[in-house]
Amino acid sequence: MFEYTFQWNQALARLPKILEGAVVTMEVALLSMLLGIAFAILLTLLRLSGSRPLHAIATTWIEIARNTPALFQIYMAHFGIASFGIHLSPFASLLIGITFNNAGYLAENFRGALKAIPDTQTRAGRSLGMSQLQAFRYIIVPQMLRISFLPMTNQMVWAVLMTSLGVTVGMNSDLYGVTQDLNALTFRTFELFAIAGVIFYVITKAITLSARLVATRLFRY
Amino acid sequence: MIEIQNVRKSFGPLEVLKGIDLTVQRGEVLTVIGGSGSGKSTLLTCINGLEPIHSGKILVDGTEVHAKSTNLNKLRQKIGIVFQQWNAFPHLTVLENVTLSPRKVLGMGKAEAEVIAEKQLKHVGLGDKLSTYPSRLSGGQQQRMAIARALAMSPDYMLFDEVTSALDPQLVGEVLETLKMLAEEGMTMICVTHEMTFARDVSDRVAYFHQGIMAEIGAPDQLFGDPQHPETRRFLASVR
Numbered sequence: 001m002f003e004y005t006f007q008w009n010q011a012l013a014r015l016p017k018i019l020e021g022a023v024v025t026m027e028v029a030l031l032s033m034l035l036g037i038a039f040a041i042l043l044t045l046l047r048l049s050g051s052r053p054l055h056a057i058a059t060t061w062i063e064i065a066r067n068t069p070a071l072f073q074i075y076m077a078h079f080g081i082a083s084f085g086i087h088l089s090p091f092a093s094l095l096i097g098i099t100f101n102n103a104g105y106l107a108e109n110f111r112g113a114l115k116a117i118p119d120t121q122t123r124a125g126r127s128l129g130m131s132q133l134q135a136f137r138y139i140i141v142p143q144m145l146r147i148s149f150l151p152m153t154n155q156m157v158w159a160v161l162m163t164s165l166g167v168t169v170g171m172n173s174d175l176y177g178v179t180q181d182l183n184a185l186t187f188r189t190f191e192l193f194a195i196a197g198v199i200f201y202v203i204t205k206a207i208t209l210s211a212r213l214v215a216t217r218l219f220r221y
Numbered sequence: 222m223i224e225i226q227n228v229r230k231s232f233g234p235l236e237v238l239k240g241i242d243l244t245v246q247r248g249e250v251l252t253v254i255g256g257s258g259s260g261k262s263t264l265l266t267c268i269n270g271l272e273p274i275h276s277g278k279i280l281v282d283g284t285e286v287h288a289k290s291t292n293l294n295k296l297r298q299k300i301g302i303v304f305q306q307w308n309a310f311p312h313l314t315v316l317e318n319v320t321l322s323p324r325k326v327l328g329m330g331k332a333e334a335e336v337i338a339e340k341q342l343k344h345v346g347l348g349d350k351l352s353t354y355p356s357r358l359s360g361g362q363q364q365r366m367a368i369a370r371a372l373a374m375s376p377d378y379m380l381f382d383e384v385t386s387a388l389d390p391q392l393v394g395e396v397l398e399t400l401k402m403l404a405e406e407g408m409t410m411i412c413v414t415h416e417m418t419f420a421r422d423v424s425d426r427v428a429y430f431h432q433g434i435m436a437e438i439g440a441p442d443q444l445f446g447d448p449q450h451p452e453t454r455r456f457l458a459s460v461r
Contacts, residue, residue, distance in 0.1 A: 124308035124367075127269060128322035128374060129298040138325055142312045221312055221354040 004190065011191035014182050018192075021178030022199050028166075028174060029159040032095055036102025036155070043107035044114070058107070065104020070162050073097045078169035090171035098162050105155055106148070113147035114140070146219045153211040157204045164200075175199060222246055223268060223378060223411070228277035230263060237263050239433040240277070245411060247377075250404045252412045252420040255430030256456060261413045262305075264430075265380045268411070269293075269300045281378070298326065301371030302380040305387050307363045309355035315342065316351040319370045327374070334373075341369040345399050361392030365399055372403075379403065381412040417460055421445050429453045 046058035065073065074097030078088060088096070117140055125135030164176035171177045179196040183189050223245040230238040237260040245251050253261040266272040268279055270286045270293045279286040284296060310318050319338035323329045329337075342348055345365040355363055364384055371379060381400060385393040397419050404410060404423045414420055420427050421441045428438040429450065437450040448454045 120304070120306055120308050121310065123271060124304070124310070125322075126294075127271060127297060127302045128370065129294050129326040130322060131294050134325055138321060139310055146312065219312075221356060 006191060007188055008191055010186055011182075011188045011195055014186070014192065015195065017182065018175065018178055018195060018199065021173060021175040022203065024173045024178075025160060025163045025175040026203065028091070028095055028098065028163050029156065032098035032102055032159050033152075033156050035095075035099040036106055036159070037152070039099065039103035040106035040110055043103060044110045047107070047111065048114075061100070062104045062107050065101050066108065070097065070101050071165050071168060073100050074162075074165050074169060090166060090169045091173070093169050094163065094166040094171050094174075097165070098159050101162065102155055102159055105158075106152065109148045109151040109155075110144065113144040116147055117143050149211070149215055149219070153208060156207050156211075160203055160207070161200065222280075222282060223409075224278075224280040225264070225268070226278040226280070228264070228267065228274050228279060230260075230267060230272065230274045237433050238267070238274070241433075241435055243428065243435060243438070245378075245409065247409050248407050249425045250408075250410045250412070250423055251426050251428060252414055252424040253428045253430055254414065254417065254420055254456070258432070259430035260433040261430045262382050265302065265382050265411065265413055268380060269297050269302050271302075294326070298374050299377040300380060301374060301376035301378065302382065303364070303367050303371055303384050305383040307360070307367040307384075307387075309358075309363045309366060311355055314352050314354055315347060315358070315366050318355065318366060319373045322370070323373050337375075338369070338373050341372045342366070344372070344402075345369045346395070359392060360388045361395045364388065364392075364396050368396075368399055368403075378409045378411070381410065381414070383413050383415065385414070385416060415460075417445070417457075429456065431456070 043058040043061060046054040049055065074094055077097040077100065078090065078093035081088070121139050121143070122132075122135045125139045126132070130138070163174050166174050167177050167180050172181050175196055179192050183192050186192070225241050225243040228238050228241045229236065237258075239260075241260075241264060253264070255261050263272060267274050268281070268286065270291070274287055281296060281300060284291055286293075286296065310321065313321060316335065316338055319342060320331070320334040323334040323337060324331065339348070339351065342351060345368055347362060347365055347369065350358065350362065350366075355366065358366065368384075384400070385396050388396065393416070397416060400410070400412065400419070401423055412420075412424075424441050426438055427441050427444045429436050429444065429448075429452070431450075431452040437444060437448060437453045439449075444453065445457065448457055
């Protein structure tokens with residue numbers, strides 16, 4: 001029926017290289033997540049600022065991030081801005097693309113979480129002598145974190161998976177990029193990508209499981 | 222001493238306080254009764270500066286609450302307020318709910334704050350609930366926790382805004398007992414309430430509010446026994 005002979009040894013011999021790629025993938029995902037959270041907080045604040053232009057900037061960002069393909073966002077961060085003479089490394093473009101996407105989705109999560117916390121919580125804090133900032137920091141943020149923790153975990157999983165789009169902008173040091181290069185060398189297509197697939201699965205599963213552990217430890221109420 | 226001088230306040234076109242004059246002395250227990258929309262709850266949130274006023278003055282120990290130069294965070298440390306909805310902080314245990322402000326606002330150490338919090342929680346009968354989360358408490362227990370939380374800041378004044386109105390009837394008693402206890406200890410209190418028996422038993426004076434005006438104020442025996450204002454008479458007849 002089909003003539004393909006599996007040669008797992010050849011593929012497995014490349015495992016150390018593939019694992020090196022997996023480390024890069026995790027680095028990109030983690031960095032994009034940390035930056036994404038920072039920008040998401042900024043976007044949330046811009047939306048709350050009451051200033052129309054700032055609100056418009058934040059909304060535009062969020063709308064594009066959530067309603068266009070991640071591939072488009074990464075492409076724009078590389079070839080798109082290259083049209084204006086800005087040439088970034090594949091690593092930088094991939095990081096910017098995923099961060100942009102993360103920030104958009106997370107900002108929407110944060111907004112939902114904020115809406116879910118009644119104003120009376122801040123009021124209660126203020127009436128105990130807290131400043132607006134203290135009430136936000138000690139009363140609102142911890143509750144917000146709990147509500148948006150699982151969506152944040154999901155986004156982290158997405159960030160890991162999105163790194164695979166880096167190959168389109170020439171990224172070849174991450175899990176998918178390394179695998180693609182090895183494939184070009186050895187033509188063990190099925191074996192190599194199967195291994196990469198398993199590693200993706202293990203990484204994302206480890207993220208969800210450890211997040212669940214952290215959640216039970218952190219949110220006992 | 223809390224001095225309220227000709228205070229007016231509106232929400233949009235609706236004037237909810239139409240020139241209130243009232244002085245509450247240290248150690249006094251004043252209850253405020255009246256129909257809904259009479260402005261009695263609004264007055265409380267104006268006293269601790271949660272709501273702005275449009276004219277007049279409120280002075281707490283001589284400090285003008287709504288003056289621009291007043292540090293409200295500082296002022297609120299001596300005015301505790303407890304609301305109809307108790308607003309427990311759900312992410313903190315009962316003990317942490319009470320220690321949060323002493324630690325963050327007064328800058329107390331953890332151990333010191335816990336000693337004070339435990340004392341206040343025992344005082345309101347929650348000594349065995351320290352490490353419980355609010356979601357495991359009944360409404361009455363949460364409301365008593367909110368009272369302990371306010372007391373932990375060692376306020377000079379306590380404002381109670383219909384603190385039993387959102388409770389199941391069988392839980393009202395335990396909260397009223399707590400208020401009674403505070404009154405007997407000499408706390409200066411303004412209680413907005415619908416509990417007429419409580420108002421009669423505990424107050425030094427009772428004020429009746431009607432449509433943004435303080436229609437009548439007097440000793441409980443006088444106000445309940447021989448109300449002067451026709452609106453007070455009508456109101457008391459309707460709640461009896």
